[in-house]
Amino acid sequence: MSEKRKNVQEIIFYGLLAATILIAIMVALANQIAPHDPLAVDYSMILQKPSAAYPFGTDNMGRCVLSRVIYGLRSSVAMALLITLISFTMGTFLGMVSGYYGRVVDTLIMRITDTLLAFPGLVICIAIVGIMGAGWKNVVIALAISGWVEYARVSRGMVLSLREKEFIKAARSSGCGRVRIMIVHILPNIFQQLLVIATFNIGHLILTFAGLAILGLGEQPPAPELGLMLSESKQFLQLAPWLMVYPGLVMFLVVMLFSLLGDCLRDRMNQKTSQ
Amino acid sequence: MKRLILKRLLQLGIILLSVSVAVFLLVNLAPGDPAYIKLSAQGETPTNERVEEERIAMGLDQPLHIQYFSWLGQVIQGDFGSSYRTDQPVINTLLKSFPYTLVLALAAFIVMLLISVPLGVLTAVKKNSLADYFIRVLSFFSASLPEFWLALILLYLFALQLKWLPVMGKGELKSMIIPAFSLGVVLSGKYIRQIRTALLEELDADYALGARTRGLTEKTVMYAHIMRNASISILTMLAMSFGALLGGTAVIENMFMWPGMGRMIVEAITWRDIPVIQGFALFMAGVYCLINLMVDLSYGLLDPRIKIRKESGQ
Numbered sequence: 103m104s105e106k107r108k109n110v111q112e113i114i115f116y117g118l119l120a121a122t123i124l125i126a127i128m129v130a131l132a133n134q135i136a137p138h139d140p141l142a143v144d145y146s147m148i149l150q151k152p153s154a155a156y157p158f159g160t161d162n163m164g165r166c167v168l169s170r171v172i173y174g175l176r177s178s179v180a181m182a183l184l185i186t187l188i189s190f191t192m193g194t195f196l197g198m199v200s201g202y203y204g205r206v207v208d209t210l211i212m213r214i215t216d217t218l219l220a221f222p223g224l225v226i227c228i229a230i231v232g233i234m235g236a237g238w239k240n241v242v243i244a245l246a247i248s249g250w251v252e253y254a255r256v257s258r259g260m261v262l263s264l265r266e267k268e269f270i271k272a273a274r275s276s277g278c279g280r281v282r283i284m285i286v287h288i289l290p291n292i293f294q295q296l297l298v299i300a301t302f303n304i305g306h307l308i309l310t311f312a313g314l315a316i317l318g319l320g321e322q323p324p325a326p327e328l329g330l331m332l333s334e335s336k337q338f339l340q341l342a343p344w345l346m347v348y349p350g351l352v353m354f355l356v357v358m359l360f361s362l363l364g365d366c367l368r369d370r371m372n373q374k375t376s377q
Numbered sequence: 378m379k380r381l382i383l384k385r386l387l388q389l390g391i392i393l394l395s396v397s398v399a400v401f402l403l404v405n406l407a408p409g410d411p412a413y414i415k416l417s418a419q420g421e422t423p424t425n426e427r428v429e430e431e432r433i434a435m436g437l438d439q440p441l442h443i444q445y446f447s448w449l450g451q452v453i454q455g456d457f458g459s460s461y462r463t464d465q466p467v468i469n470t471l472l473k474s475f476p477y478t479l480v481l482a483l484a485a486f487i488v489m490l491l492i493s494v495p496l497g498v499l500t501a502v503k504k505n506s507l508a509d510y511f512i513r514v515l516s517f518f519s520a521s522l523p524e525f526w527l528a529l530i531l532l533y534l535f536a537l538q539l540k541w542l543p544v545m546g547k548g549e550l551k552s553m554i555i556p557a558f559s560l561g562v563v564l565s566g567k568y569i570r571q572i573r574t575a576l577l578e579e580l581d582a583d584y585a586l587g588a589r590t591r592g593l594t595e596k597t598v599m600y601a602h603i604m605r606n607a608s609i610s611i612l613t614m615l616a617m618s619f620g621a622l623l624g625g626t627a628v629i630e631n632m633f634m635w636p637g638m639g640r641m642i643v644e645a646i647t648w649r650d651i652p653v654i655q656g657f658a659l660f661m662a663g664v665y666c667l668i669n670l671m672v673d674l675s676y677g678l679l680d681p682r683i684k685i686r687k688e689s690g691q
Contacts, residue, residue, distance in 0.1 A: 217395040221658065222665040223624025229400070229658040232646035233407045309523050313628040316525060317643050332525060333632065339529065340537050350526030358521035 138166035193253025201261030301364035305357035457656035478637035488561025497572025520566030
């Protein structure tokens, strides 16, 4: 690859990273940045067009759309990170155990992943949340239950191929225990690839979280949630299209950001391994 | 081939059995007593005695494994129990709404095919051209689009502004256009890229190189050789997406009041109708696995190379 092209890629990568950090700061400081209280109802300001005081306009209860979008993004991102953290840890642990110990443990864990993969799309999440009851805690549980499978499958596969490598054999023959080999020698080697998966998944989780809210299974009104805002906006589509435009646009941009970031991370990793 | 089919069917059986255990255990996650939930769903204010009677009537006093096997025995015969709320057999509810989801998924699938196949081929044929970059950027955009947002935008443009399409339908064809289109466009973003990759992977294959050294033009190599070889795996990949699509229409269905599975299940959840939720999960998993099995087997039938590889156990 030419030097110039490589430089462009570096710039893009750091640009994306900067954008991600900016969003992280924005949602962390939501209280300071949001111009209004996302829940404050003001019946004198119903369905106002975007203006200086309300940059994204107001909704049918006079609430500030911009503030609601900021808080909504905060809960989406926080939820996506929380679910990713849980499924990443759980999946990687189970996958490594499955790959390294083999036999019964492996069969058992892999049969569980087969079972979970037998449900298409949102079906398993809908069923779990549907039975346990709506609310963000149950959504987190449902998405973590379906989310760890991918990490487990990938880490298992990588452990299987690493297990026979020279350096692992060397570590074993120099007396390292199983736990030590897994944590010190195997984990650092598979971490990067799992991180790429995690980055891709964050965008997907944000969409799923919004989708479940639209189904009435996630966050409940009046919580500021991007999916809920979209589903509430439908009633006022003719009168106040801005209610639909901004939450969707923000969700779209953030999802795209994470998927671009995932792409860049993957390319960088491939370059490193091919060098 | 027969042995392969038998082996696959056996695998399917094992997976469906574990799916049934999972779905059965789901009920134990439910906060509250199913007997109590059932009575309240039927509009009673249950007393302790009534709940106790109902528990025995529902067999909830039996040990868990006996409950499971008697439930499984019914499920195998196509009896998914009856709805807590309406007392109707669950299977009827499922079969009533499934065709709507099937039609919507099929329409979305066709939209996806019509967009992603020509564009995917174009990007591979005109690799690194302006058109390639443009389509790839567009596909990246569409893959990140929330389909429910796209649906609202289309609704605003085509139903409210241009008034070409109905805002809300009752399951007729015209009201399906926006939902199907939104699902199809979002999905095609992903598949344009995958079709491109699948074709480009073949570019450096030995047979392509051989064809080139025999003096064939790049165009002939692409259309007559590469495309033919890649077509089966591309078709399989696309067909697999259909099963996933069946489970992915729920949000759109609810936004557009489309009377499919997704709409039905949300209603069942509101009433905490556990047998319907169970039946839904089991049914969807069964259909999904069956579709994937059929695609997988036809893949082997269409491509003799795969058939041999699979039978020799690789």
